[in-house]
Amino acid sequence: MTDPPQLVLGRLGALLLDTGASVVDVRTALERVAAATGVGGLAIGVLPQMVLVNDVDTGRSTAVNAAEQELTLHQAAQANRLVGSLEDGRVGLEAVGEEIATIRAYVRRHARSQWVAGNLVVAGALAALLRCPWWAVVAAACVGGMVGVLTAWAGSRRGAAAIAPFVTALVATSVVGALASALDLGAVPLFAVCAPVAILVPGALITNALLELTAGDVITGSARLAYGLVVLGFMSAGIAAGAALTGLRLDRGSAALVGDARDVTSTATGWGSLPPVGLSWVAVVLLAVGLGLAFGSGIRLTLLTVVVMSSTYAMLTVATPAVGGVLATGITAGVLFIVGRLVEQRTRLVPAAVLFLPAFLLLVPGTVGLVALSTLEGAAIGDALRTFASLCIGTHAGALLADLLGPLVRGRGEPIGPGVS
Numbered sequence: 001m002t003d004p005p006q007l008v009l010g011r012l013g014a015l016l017l018d019t020g021a022s023v024v025d026v027r028t029a030l031e032r033v034a035a036a037t038g039v040g041g042l043a044i045g046v047l048p049q050m051v052l053v054n055d056v057d058t059g060r061s062t063a064v065n066a067a068e069q070e071l072t073l074h075q076a077a078q079a080n081r082l083v084g085s086l087e088d089g090r091v092g093l094e095a096v097g098e099e100i101a102t103i104r105a106y107v108r109r110h111a112r113s114q115w116v117a118g119n120l121v122v123a124g125a126l127a128a129l130l131r132c133p134w135w136a137v138v139a140a141a142c143v144g145g146m147v148g149v150l151t152a153w154a155g156s157r158r159g160a161a162a163i164a165p166f167v168t169a170l171v172a173t174s175v176v177g178a179l180a181s182a183l184d185l186g187a188v189p190l191f192a193v194c195a196p197v198a199i200l201v202p203g204a205l206i207t208n209a210l211l212e213l214t215a216g217d218v219i220t221g222s223a224r225l226a227y228g229l230v231v232l233g234f235m236s237a238g239i240a241a242g243a244a245l246t247g248l249r250l251d252r253g254s255a256a257l258v259g260d261a262r263d264v265t266s267t268a269t270g271w272g273s274l275p276p277v278g279l280s281w282v283a284v285v286l287l288a289v290g291l292g293l294a295f296g297s298g299i300r301l302t303l304l305t306v307v308v309m310s311s312t313y314a315m316l317t318v319a320t321p322a323v324g325g326v327l328a329t330g331i332t333a334g335v336l337f338i339v340g341r342l343v344e345q346r347t348r349l350v351p352a353a354v355l356f357l358p359a360f361l362l363l364v365p366g367t368v369g370l371v372a373l374s375t376l377e378g379a380a381i382g383d384a385l386r387t388f389a390s391l392c393i394g395t396h397a398g399a400l401l402a403d404l405l406g407p408l409v410r411g412r413g414e415p416i417g418p419g420v421s
Contacts, residue, residue, distance in 0.1 A: 010064030013051035019076035072296030118294025119148030125286035136192035165234040173242025189254035330394030337398030
């Protein structure tokens, strides 16, 4: 027996929610699929954990809850490609149930060990990219591995996950602070503390919340924003507690944005010296590899992530000296969103969300917010707010331009097949 269209669309929307898509993007995708498949007379509503599909004529409502299943970037790519195939007419609604089951059934091998390794690589690479001293790069990598172990353990325990942001930030700060105190290293760079927990900062969640607020989804946007700020609050409290326990002092002059890292200087030698500027490109590649390990991208998507993050870094490096870090963030976000959306529309091979996600860690809106809350400086808080605003404006402008340019470049993509791996 074939499932009714309302139920099929609800299940598809629930799958998209589990990929981390915003409610705005999910609703838009479902409306396009409904139009492409000839299903009319429906009103679609999307909440953070539920999809509602109403039959306008009968008033009958179908509600489907998201499974709250952690999907990898590989699965997210497959889900978005399924949507594209529905829009292009290459897959009918009758095949959606089987495709969703296949996507959800994907089992990632060695997930925990890859998560730990990814955290280690991301922490060390980010500290090097922000040009922390060599001792801080090594310390951040080691502490990042510890954070990976803690979060992997907490993820399997229901109660532990709630306090994981505080505990991980406390552990990271305490270890770095104790090391700095024992070796008399003086003030510690911001990202020696923030890099080990950067992968946990809800930057994408907060940005999605702001985008939802500006799109009129006030309830959903407010809920996501409140949750994101609570997580940031827990993490900043952990940093403050760790600093108080160890006497750690943060170096206010260290870089907080990727585009500003080139201007950091130091006269120290040995382990206190800074990585050369040219090494930043290697750090970007390692950062992409770490993200691929942590989030299960697979080889091809990881290679694509290297290209995306290298392009992001190049744009930030060029734009920051010209217009400043805050404005450079918005410009880079807008350009990346346009390119991602047009590639998605042209090929259907790589969804814009998967292209855009890695850029968040370089644009670091969430980490900027963590730094602002940790330092409690008016200038830092103001920079965080301006960076968030710039990112949202740039993304909205990019979405508008991508929609205008879409009909000019839209093409037929590849069949669903085995997908990007």
